[in-house]
Amino acid sequence: MPLFDTLRELLAQRRRMTGQVDESGDGPDASREQVQAALQALQARPLPAGGKPGASTQRLRQDLQGQLRRYGKDGKTPQLAPVQRDTVDLVSMLFDNLQREVRMGGAAQRFLGKLQVPLLRTALDDPAFFSQRNHPARKLLNTVTETAAYWVDSADGEADPSLVQKMQTVTERLLHDYDGDSGLYVHLLADLERHMQTLARRAEMSERRHVEAAQGRDRLDAARARAEEIIAQRLVGTRPSSLVRTLLEQAWTDALALAILRHGEDSDVFRERIATVEALLQRNPGDDTGKLQTEVQHGLQQVGLHTPDAEAIARKVLDQPVIDFSGEPVSQTELALKLKQRQRLGEDSGEAASKPIDAPLNAEEQRMLERLKSIPFGSWFEFQRNQQGDTVRRKLAWFSPVTGRCLFVNQRGQRAEERTLARLARDMVRGQIRLVTETQTSLVDRAWNTIVDTLKKFTGRGPEPTPAGAAA
Structure with missing residues (x-):
């Protein structure tokens, strides 16, 4: 069974088991052209960023139904066909999960608000969006989300202004120019990736100088x-x-x-x-x-x-x-x-007076220190910045096996943190810093896995393969 059909079946089972009422009216099924025209009108005014995940997608459903009223006859408004309704629900679930993965009120949420309508239009025309990792729309969604989350929202105010401007340009271009041509995704993705490669080269040179x-x-x-x-x-x-x-x-x-x-x-x-x-x-x-x-x-x-x-x-x-x-x-x-x-x-001026004297490490901290000595250069860490749990990412560019001094840089390759391995071990044991475990699972794939797991709770089974693991 095709993956999209499997997901639809899981949705139907969940609706039956939760007693969800079919809110469709008695109007005729909306045609593809009517739905696309309605979404094109909504595309001109993107969903508001931030707020509680789920609120924007609920508003999207309401606004879409409102646009379809323009095509009503004899007092009957065209209704989304079952496959269209399922597509809207699945895309909404995807964006709701992505909103929860990124910082509240951050750049990632702002850019997601601009992507949702164009990507919904794509998914309605091409169900392969749900299963193919290399689908152009899916790749652009993942690149924008991860770049905003890791390079902008986790940069603690140090994000490269040119990157923020480039992402603004890419998302605005998609919002204003998308009209069914998937080639636009390919073009915008290539543009963003070229810019990221330039920034990566600059960061590498800066990091090398600091090391x-x-x-x-x-x-x-x-x-x-x-x-x-x-x-x-x-x-x-x-x-x-x-x-x-x-x-x-x-x-x-x-x-x-x-x-x-x-x-x-x-x-x-x-x-x-x-x-x-x-x-x-x-x-x-x-x-x-x-x-x-x-x-x-x-x-x-x-x-x-x-x-x-x-x-x-x-x-x-x-x-x-x-x-x-x-x-x-x-x-x-x-x-x-x-x-x-x-x-x-x-x-540096005043450095000698400001050097803290570290207390001896306890047994747990000593074990963490020994573990850190084998951590490869280039590993990423998350530093907690406040009691609200906001974090910032730092890359371990180098540490001295003799003195234990560590050099951390930000995404731009600029020196951001300098401390000893002993202090790093102590802060990690206290939960103030954590090692970012490298994973091949993207934010979009993780969101899909969460959706599948949620649906499986109601059905006792899941699709094979999962959206995150589907072949390109």
């Missing part, structure tokens, strides 16, 4: 951690002045990290930086300080200190007098404060 920056940042963090370790080892058993200690633990750690990052620990530059550390810690009175002062000043300038400050600090750590512009001596405390207030290498 490269994050990897560079990770290498810098590793170099700085190594530099901190080396400085700490050199300070063991020594008693430097407070200014020398501050210099070594702050700016000189950055200078050493820069040498590791750029040249490696086997380089002459690295050995010179270490020699400077040892010279500052082991200096004896009367030692020649000219070369050492030059080395300190040069290293400080490399990590961003202005020449006057670098020169003043280099002189002071070697116990040479430093005079300010007013002729007053500059204290060690003033120069130590300059070192502490400077922005550290690789840190």
